[in-house]
Amino acid sequence: MTETTEPTREPDEGRPARRSTFVPTASAPRDEPNTSAPGEDLPGAPATAAEAPDRSVAEADTLAGRGASAPAATDDTDAAATATDAPVPAGATTPGATRTDTRVESTGAGTASWTTDTDVDTDAAAARTDVAPAAEPVPGPVEEWLLQQVAEGRWSQPHDVLGPHPVDGGTSVRVVRHLANAVTLVLPDGTVTPLHHEGFGVWAGALPGTVTSYRVEAEYDDETWTSDDAYRFAPTLGDVDLHLFAEGRHEQLWHLMGAHLRSIDGVEGVSFAVWAPRATAVRVIGDFEGWSGRTTSMRKLGGLGVWELFVPGAKDGQRYKFQILTDGGWVERADPFARRTEVPPLTASVITRATHEWSDGDRAWMERRARTSTHDHPMSVYEIHLGSWRPGVSYREVADDLIGHVQHLGFTHVEFLPLAEHPFGGSWGYQVTGYYAPTARFGSPDDLRYLIDRLHEAGIGVIMDWVPGHFPKDEWALAKFDGYALFEHPDPRRGEQLDWGTYVFDFGQPQVRNFLVANALYWLEEFHIDGLRVDAVASILYLDYSRTEWLPNKYGGREYLEAISFLQETNATAYKRYPGIVMIAEESTSWPGVTRPTSEGGLGFGQKWNMGWMHDSLEYIHREPVYRSYHHDEITFSFVYAFSEQFTLPISHDEVVYGKGSLYGKMPGDQWQRLANVRAYLSFMWAHPGKQLLFMGQEFAQPSEWNEAGGLDWWLLDDPGHRGVQDLVAELNRVYVASPALWTHDDSPEGFEWLEGGDAEHSTIGFIRKAGDERIAVFTNFSGVPVERRFGLPEAGVWREVLNTDATAFGGSGVGNMGAVTAEDQPWAGRPASADLVVPPLGSVWLRLER
Secondary structure, eight states, X not given: OOOOOOXXXXXXXXXXXXXXXXXXXXXXXXXXXXXXXTTOOOTTOOGGGSSSOOSOOOGGGSSGGXXXXXXXXXXXXXTOSOOOOOOOOTTOXXXXXXXXXXXXXXXXXXXXXXXXOSOXXXXXXXXXXXXXXXOOOOOOOOOHHHHHHHHHTOOSOGGGTSEEEEETTEEEEEEEOTTOSEEEEXXXXXXXEEEEEEETTEEEEEEESOOOOOEEEEEOSSOEEEEEOXXXXXXXXXXXXXXXXXXXXXXXXXXXXXXXEEEETTEEEEEEEEEOTTOXXXXXXXXXXXXXXXXXXXXXXXXXXXXXXXXXXXXXXXXXXXXXXXXXXEEEEOOTTOSOBOSTTOOOEEOOOOOOOOOHHHHHHHHHHHTOOGGXXXXXXXXXXXXXXXXXXXXXXHHHHHHHHHHHHTOSEEEESOOXXXXXGGGTTOSOSEEEEEOXXXXXXXXXXXXXXXXXXXXXXXXXXXXXXXXXOOTTTTTTTTSXXXXXXXXXXXXEETTTTEEEBOTTSHHHHHHHHHHHHHHHHHSXXXXXXXXXXXXXXXXXXXXXXXXXXXXXXSBOHHHHHHHHHHHHHHHHHSTTOEEEEOOOSOOTTTTSXXXXXXXXXXEEEOHHHHHHHHHHHHSOHHHHGGGTHHHHGGGGXXXXXXXXXXXXXXXXXXXXXXXXXXXXXXXXXXXXXXXHHHHHXXXXXXXXXXXXXXXXXXXXXXXXXXXXXXXXXXXXXXXXHHHHHHHHHHHHHTOGGGTTTTTOGGGEEEEEEEETTTTEEEEEEEETTEEEEEEEEOSSSXXXXXXXXXXXXXXXXXXXXXXXXXXXXXOSOTTEEEEBSOOBTTBSEEXXXXXXXXXXXXXXXXX
């Protein structure tokens, strides 16, 4: 942080200076003044202003419009390297401390250094200009009803009345200090000016010359508090930022809104900004002012509905909320842009700054990522619910175990179920209230950065689930934020998701779209996330999704045109700003062009979950082997459309809960048969065109369903059968990553060739995956007996067995081909070569052609 300095003034003989005292805000008096109800008449108020006086007064007609200037922000410390509390000004004392004399050494424009001394220059003040003797200035008049509005925090432009304003011959200052016995202004040179009480807790006075820097000393029955005046500072938001937000095009909106630690004119504090266009008034409350809001009313900037206030002395780690005056009275809301929160079920937002320093390993990862694409690289994803993977551990504590486990298994990426803050743990994170705040259940935002940093150092990518389609109705969060539908669509036929009991975002509102698009960018930029999996895309795309009553689009159709545009904008912007990331759609319908570029009319996702493959293949594998031959199309149909999109094959959390059973639990037969079925199915999944995603616990065939309230059954790894499944997954990933044929042409038939697709009688399929000169033949037998016969192959030669799910090392019976088969130039089933091959029961064999 750079500090500005003023010329040092020499001390002068005369009266001793009075030392300022600093306000430790947490214990400030909390008593509220008498307030009028929303519709109550105010003394002396014109009839039209009884409920909420006209806030569209021309600026020239206000006190602020007559030329008072205020200091501007000189240093944004939000990205400072250390997360220490804002320092107490040098020489400040807390209530009860012994007063000592001080001298002001003015060390820069608008900045005063307070030092201990007994003398002070009485002829030169750092914060005012010298003036010739003249009539004493007096405060400008303010009507009684307006004073009451300001005192109650119900006036949208408190800076028009409070703070410094020019008057004839000097500067008028007004402050609100309820229950104070006396209030004085203390200038940097130690000059003390008493203020008089005008009523309702408002104190006023006037000083000669132009005064821009001062502190306010308020004496109460038991103590004296001294603090900087929040109303002497200029707005911390610029016109360009507000213009971009108004148009819905601010790509770093989190730098504009929310709470940000700053230094303005040498004063440390926090600037707050919130969007509440239909609020009559807004106050920020928190640890820094005793949770009353009586001295922290915010001002409304322009017609957009953004409210702003810089609060001197507010510190890192303090809690806060917004009080919003609606037609029904005051309501409290958490900050939609809060970057940290209390641990649920507590709901306050928390002031924070990022201090994590990314490692060289992370920087190297990010540089490599920018040069590559997941489309033509291996991608095998381990899906995790952090709270139940290892219950009770933090972001930092889980790092070593998680990295070791993922490296042993060979997954290239981890995908976390939503980590944004959510009040109900049973929602698994899919009912978000704090879109910009990592859940505090596992630590601070920097703790999450540490975990991601460590994963990147270990060569593991990080994907996070993101939920932009809907949000819960908790009254302290986004729902009816300013008393009306704001983030949600106002018509329940479009603004509510009845199945989930949630609200749906208003995708046609520019500021709401900006809130969401910027949120996606926030996670990618601030946390180095490598990709976002967008939840429930179908519910976003269709206006009639799970609705009996719905509003059609302007053409009479069921497509949500504004939501389509929102998804396109999000994807296009994310890929433009962060090359190498991946945007993934959980889209359960046949919507065309989900992964087609937006320039070609597509939604612009990088990958789409193949829900059709998941549903059909699980239906098939659930059947007894003897009946599978009658449903052979269920295992082969996915190849018909396998290349129509960039697909990920998901065995996700959704498939192992709510009575569906775990992957192991879906399989028929006894334990040996179930484990064999799991091994064969995973082999088929890894060889199928597309990327893979496997939910935690399925890597070792956990029999029980997933329960977010408990942990995984890690003890099963002591069982050779379950340990064998985990070892198979590790081998699948090892061979997969080392074999370009298995991932180079995931979206193109160029990399695939059928060898055997119609052998329903034996429930057996065979195909080739290829890239360049590499050929891998995959044969899978879903019947309960071995299949021993001749199969066609594309070339003669030695085909080495690189994987056999029935190997004894994986818990199988050891049926196989003695490590290799030799194909002869004997045409078979339309192929130029063939070989006799054994495919084990409930097993899969991979063969690589030796060159």
